[in-house]
Amino acid sequence: LWKIKDGSNYTDYMYKSHGHKYAIKNPAGGIYTEDYGKGNVYAVMCPHARGWQEVLEKLVRRISSYGFNGVYHDQVGTGGPRMCYDRSHGHLLNDSSVWLEKGYWPLFDNFFAYLHKNHPGFCHTTEENAEPYLKQMDGYLVWRWTDNGQIPLYQSIYSGRAQFVGRLYNHNHPGDRQSFFSKLGQQLVNAEQLGWFMPSEVREADNRRLFTKKAMHVRFALLDWFNCGRMLAPIDFGSTMKFEQPRWGGNAPQHVRMPVIANSAWLGQDGSRMWLFVNTQQKESVAVPSIRSAKGFWICREGASAPVFSKSALPVKLKPLGFEVWIEGSKAKAEAVQKTLRKIASFDAGKPIRLVTKFAAKKITGTPDKFYTAADASGNLYCNAAANNSHFGWIQDGALISFGTVDFGKAGARTAVVKVAVDPGYAGGTIQLLTTKAGRPETVSAVFPLKSTGGWTQYREIRMPLKSVLTGPHQVLFKINGNAACNFAGWKYQSKDH
Structure with missing residues (x-):
């Protein structure tokens, strides 16, 4: 073009x-x-x-x-x-x-x-x-591999010839939180490169970041099979496998049916078979694979000191968001993989990335009951302002809207009010009011629950008392939790309790 x-x-x-x-x-x-x-x-x-x-x-x-x-x-x-x-x-x-x-x-x-x-x-x-x-x-x-009913036929044929780079996590129609784990698990077991999610989705030190970090290390440990081997037929679990249907983000909103334990089987170029199991749920998952091997299985479990040998296939019982790898025919390869699974058990989610000071540009002399809109904002991240500044929309999970430094004066602020529109299909998120006074740590001054208002253009005010009275200058930042959680029209504060 x-x-x-x-x-x-x-x-x-x-x-x-x-x-x-x-x-x-x-x-x-x-x-x-x-x-x-x-x-x-x-x-x-x-x-x-x-x-x-x-x-x-x-x-x-x-x-x-x-x-x-x-x-x-x-x-x-x-x-x-x-x-x-x-x-x-x-x-x-x-x-x-x-x-x-x-x-x-x-x-x-x-x-x-x-x-x-x-x-x-x-x-x-x-x-x-x-x-x-x-x-x-x-x-x-392959960003549009987000449809229900898709099978990994293409990956099974060409996974050694080309790298498959990124699926769309959220776009015009964001998915729910569970879809993050479902999608990343499918990418891993199908030998794809992980991600194409927004940085906002791993900004917080939560299990999305930890799951991604672990999956990256597991993928690296299995590259011999992914890049040089070939995918085998899907594993048969009979009726023991449960399924989920989270709402996946993409060009159109849809619920995608996937097994709760993402899985695949591979044949290495040296003849060794490998089976990968990934629990995409935030609770324990169990399934019984129907696999036979005359050589038995070396089972590599997350956190174990050494792989365990079994002559027959055992039930796969995984901790929340856990990983397990089985290898046939090579104890040495199993021991190498086990090193990675032992290491990832010690990982943590790290620290949250705080961005309040990045937006401390405007200075506002606060006026009680005055409505502050997108026109008054100092900056925004992971969301967009409407052309006429009527609201912020296109909100990704973790979106930030800064109003710079607001001087609440001696009378101070006791209550905060946000004006939002919430679609019924995306209700359940929250808005955090984050405030920072010079030389002090960031504080969550209020949390606004986001219930349905009836649609994207039907606005309502949500009023919440502040955890403590804000007086004098504070940096003010709103953090919106949940993909497409709301349209945010603005906010105001009140000096008296209501």
């Missing part, structure tokens, strides 16, 4: 002089466009046009020369082919080979001729997982 208004402030830079010439032309001589809103309209480019190829080759060479490890080619894997009717590109009209055989395939061959000689470790990724690009791409951003 080439942005039509590619200069500053939506002006032309090089599109008229270069981009238009290399864009795909329809039979009438017009171009195909993709409109992403707010003036961001792009022309679809012809991969056979030499001028466009030269632009891409120069970009790849320049980026690789900076020392980066790779480049992401947006749209290549997900954009459908278009037939081109521009003879100046050097191809036949409506030539079906323009897109791949005479387009992207030789284009990437030119990339590799340079990169393999000068930057052999430089990798390429693209959007989605179209098979025709497997011989060119090292990784696929």
Whole structure:
């Protein structure tokens, strides 16, 4: 794609002089466009046009020369082919080979001729997982693998050929909190790279951060099977496996049915089989796998000092958010994996990241019962203000809204009021009022429970007494807990108890 208004402030830079010439032309001589809103309209480019190829080759060479490890080619894997009717590109009209055989395939061959000689470790990724690009791409951003009923067929075939990089955790329609564990567990057992969640989701020192940290170490310990082995048929648990249906975030809200213990089986290149079990629940989970082996199983449990040998398959009984690995045929490999499972048992969630001081910009002389809106805010993180400053929306779990330093004066503040709209499907979150006085630690001055108000445009006020009277200047920050927990219109304070 080439942005039509590619200069500053939506002006032309090089599109008229270069981009238009290399864009795909329809039979009438017009171009195909993709409109992403707010003036961001792009022309679809012809991969056979030499001028466009030269632009891409120069970009790849320049980026690789900076020392980066790779480049992401947006749209290549997900954009459908278009037939081109521009003879100046050097191809036949409506030539079906323009897109791949005479387009992207030789284009990437030119990339590799340079990169393999000068930057052999430089990798390429693209959007989605179209098979025709497997011989060119090292990784696929499979961000839309969020639908109910999906099975890991693609990973079972190509997991050693390409890295699968990131699923969408929350977007236009955020998921519930449990979906974080469900999705990350599925990524791990299916040999995908973990994440593509917002930093806000691991800002707090909670079990999401700890689960992610443990999963990263487990994945690293199992790379021989993930990268060099192959996925085996799904494990049979009979009727012993329970299922969950959390609401996954994505382009559309939907409940995704998954086993409570994420699992997979792998065959290593040395012939060793490996089974991985991950409890995605915040309570103990048990299931009985139907697996047979003449060699028996080395069972690696989280926190154990050494793997335990069993001639037959045992019930898998996992602690909340726990991990277990079984290995057949290699005690040495089991001992190596056990080192990791022993180590992760000692991990903690670390410390919360406090960001109050990052926003201490504006100074407000407080007025009781005055309503403070987005127009008065000093800054925000993990949410967006409406264009007319009517409210903050697009809220991710852990969103922050700062109002700088507010001087509550001698009369002080005894009660705080927030004005919010809460959709019934996303009720249950909270808003924390965090205050900080110079030289003192951050304090949670009030917590507002978020019950349904009837919808995103139906606003109500929630009034809560402060834990202590606030007098003089304090930094004021609102932290919103819960994906899409509310639309936040503003707040006010009162000096008298109500």
